Amino acid sequence: MEMKKETKAINTPYQRRDAYDALQMPVYHALAFEFDNADVMADAFCGRTNAPDYSRVLNPTVTHFEERVAALTGAKEVSAFSSGMAAISAMLISTARAGKNIVSSRHMFGNTFLLLTQTLDRFDVKARLCDLTNPKEVESQVDSNTCCIYLESITNPQLEVADVRELAKIAKSFGIPLIADTTVVPFTQFDAQAIGIDFQVVSTTKYVSGGATSLGGVIIDYGHFPEISKLIKKDSVFNLGAYMTPHVAYMQTLGLETLKVRYDRQAASALEIARRLSSLPGVVKVGYPGLENNPYRKLYRELYGEQGGAMVTFDLADEEQCKTFINSLQMVHRATNLFDNRSLAIHPASTIFGPLSPETRRAMDVDDTTIRLSIGLEDPEDIYADLEQAIKRVVE
Numbered sequence: 001m002e003m004k005k006e007t008k009a010i011n012t013p014y015q016r017r018d019a020y021d022a023l024q025m026p027v028y029h030a031l032a033f034e035f036d037n038a039d040v041m042a043d044a045f046c047g048r049t050n051a052p053d054y055s056r057v058l059n060p061t062v063t064h065f066e067e068r069v070a071a072l073t074g075a076k077e078v079s080a081f082s083s084g085m086a087a088i089s090a091m092l093i094s095t096a097r098a099g100k101n102i103v104s105s106r107h108m109f110g111n112t113f114l115l116l117t118q119t120l121d122r123f124d125v126k127a128r129l130c131d132l133t134n135p136k137e138v139e140s141q142v143d144s145n146t147c148c149i150y151l152e153s154i155t156n157p158q159l160e161v162a163d164v165r166e167l168a169k170i171a172k173s174f175g176i177p178l179i180a181d182t183t184v185v186p187f188t189q190f191d192a193q194a195i196g197i198d199f200q201v202v203s204t205t206k207y208v209s210g211g212a213t214s215l216g217g218v219i220i221d222y223g224h225f226p227e228i229s230k231l232i233k234k235d236s237v238f239n240l241g242a243y244m245t246p247h248v249a250y251m252q253t254l255g256l257e258t259l260k261v262r263y264d265r266q267a268a269s270a271l272e273i274a275r276r277l278s279s280l281p282g283v284v285k286v287g288y289p290g291l292e293n294n295p296y297r298k299l300y301r302e303l304y305g306e307q308g309g310a311m312v313t314f315d316l317a318d319e320e321q322c323k324t325f326i327n328s329l330q331m332v333h334r335a336t337n338l339f340d341n342r343s344l345a346i347h348p349a350s351t352i353f354g355p356l357s358p359e360t361r362r363a364m365d366v367d368d369t370t371i372r373l374s375i376g377l378e379d380p381e382d383i384y385a386d387l388e389q390a391i392k393r394v395v396e
């Protein structure tokens with residue numbers, strides 16, 4: 001039966017009935033698996049069958065989570081990791097080698113920025129950081145030593161959207177993959193392959209887990225670069241040892257089942273709140289790709305669908321006001337994370353990007369005046385009321 005995504009998220013069956021016909025995929029909290037004889041054992045260890053042997057490389061509960069993500073995205077292969085950063089580093093290690101360069105942007109999740117500019121740099125992989133919204137500039141940076149173009153679907157906290165389709169054309173003309181961190185828009189909301197993405201990397205810690213239950217990450221591989229695919233599974237999963245654990249896979253599978261309803265609710269609340277914040281005295285500007293006056297609204301809709309997601313930023317006059325705002329919140333939580341069931345607020349410049357130098361922050365366009373919100377599942381009236389009273393304290 002042909003199923004829509006919401007149905008698939010819940011009804012993707014697991015491969016083999018368990019001994020008790022459990023309705024849900026059981027959590028196989030087992031490290032090792034036994035074999036009937038030497039031959040089937042050798043076949044499993046040499047990858048000639050996909051029977052699990054050892055839970056650092058294959059676990060049935062994790063496999064089931066990977067299969068559900070594949071069912072929702074149409075991917076050829078999905079690999080699950082212990083965090084978003086584990087997925088991103090495995091992806092880039094599988095793609096790059098000494099002497100190569102990666103064309104990317106300064107508008108980047110903090111740890112990815114450091115992975116590119118420090119960790120990989122030590123292995124002689126160079127980051128070429130440019131303006132990904134300017135295809136001409138990107139084209140001028142790519143050369144025969146470029147191993148991939150890497151971008152984030154919508155950057156955080158700058159909320160910048162590059163035209164993935166243009167970048168895909170450039171990548172294609174050089175025969176290299178376009179790799180996108182699409183954490184900020186759930187993979188159920190758009191067709192990554194149709195807009196030209198070859199590999200998606202996602203921190204499933206965020207939208208997929210939902211209730212902030214667990215860290216996780218996936219590489220969603222559309223099978224366009226078989227040599228890289230082979231390295232992801234055989235090299236990075238096995239040798240780097242950051243495969244997802246079974247209990248996490250269980251929690252993340254539950255998260256997948258409710259992803260769409262949570263997203264719909266959070267995105268609707270976020271739009272409402274972004275609109276109301278826009279006309280509140282004291283708020284200098286609001287960043288939200290669903291707002292009518294947002295410069296990326298049209299492009300964002302074309303790429304990622306009608307809804308603008310649950311991340312909203314706004315600016316106050318200065319850093320002092322941002323701190324007063326954060327300190328005045330009564331319900332919205334002072335915490336990092338995105339797309340939690342609870343609403344969260346953070347001042348990115350002094351926290352996530354705090355360890356970087358002021359010059360680096362400026363180069364990354366992380367402003368001292370910006371607050372980032374993640375809108376949760378609470379009643380939107382309550383969320384707005386808390387934001388409003390905290391902003392009133394600032395302008396008093």
Ligand SMILES: *Cc1c(COP(=O)(O)O)cnc(C)c1O
Nearest residue numbers: 083084085109181183203205216
């Ligand atoms: C959170 C996040 C990551 C890192 O994910 P972890 O699961 O915390 O390792 C990477 N990219 C983006 C866009 C994120 O928001």
